[in-house]
Amino acid sequence: MPQRSNVSTMGRTWNSICWRHSVGALIGIVLSAGAASAQQSADSATDTVATRGNRDLNGTIAVTEQVVTRRAQSSDGEQVVLETFSPSIEAGRLALTRRVRRTTTATADGTQTVEISEERNPAAPAEPLRVVRKSVTTVHRTDANSFVTERQVLERDLNGRFVLVLAQSENTSRN
Numbered sequence: 001m002p003q004r005s006n007v008s009t010m011g012r013t014w015n016s017i018c019w020r021h022s023v024g025a026l027i028g029i030v031l032s033a034g035a036a037s038a039q040q041s042a043d044s045a046t047d048t049v050a051t052r053g054n055r056d057l058n059g060t061i062a063v064t065e066q067v068v069t070r071r072a073q074s075s076d077g078e079q080v081v082l083e084t085f086s087p088s089i090e091a092g093r094l095a096l097t098r099r100v101r102r103t104t105t106a107t108a109d110g111t112q113t114v115e116i117s118e119e120r121n122p123a124a125p126a127e128p129l130r131v132v133r134k135s136v137t138t139v140h141r142t143d144a145n146s147f148v149t150e151r152q153v154l155e156r157d158l159n160g161r162f163v164l165v166l167a168q169s170e171n172t173s174r175n
Helices: 008-013 021-025
Strands: 037-041 045-055 061-074 078-088 094-107 110-117 130-143 146-156 163-172
Touching: none
Parallel strands: none
Antiparallel strands: 037 045, 045 061, 061 078, 078 094, 094 110, 110 130, 130 146, 146 163
């Protein structure tokens, strides 16, 4: 398990902006994900934190979103978890609003990727995240130069059941 670091370059980034350009910088500036990121690597795991913020009219930086990406590589595949944090009702705090878990595994003739999306109900922010979408993408070889990609996406209906909303198949050749 990698160790996490609370590295923030946001303050240094904004302090380095020249003040004579601050009038143009005050309106609609969003920090790029690369400008405020911290990354820790270990044997087969990586954590990345990307922070986005805006300057208000008083020049104060307000964090608008933080995305934490965790990648773990193993002999049987890769697992990626993306967690999105947004400002909560409590001032100055971030709350988990979305989580996407993506698992890619090798199969006998290709790969299979399962993606599960969880989101918070905007009408009830105190409730825990709930699964809103599942997708399965399978890529397998049909011959030496051809692949078939099959994708199924399931989403919750009004009764809370998962129903198939997309089923597609695509043939790809290298010729």
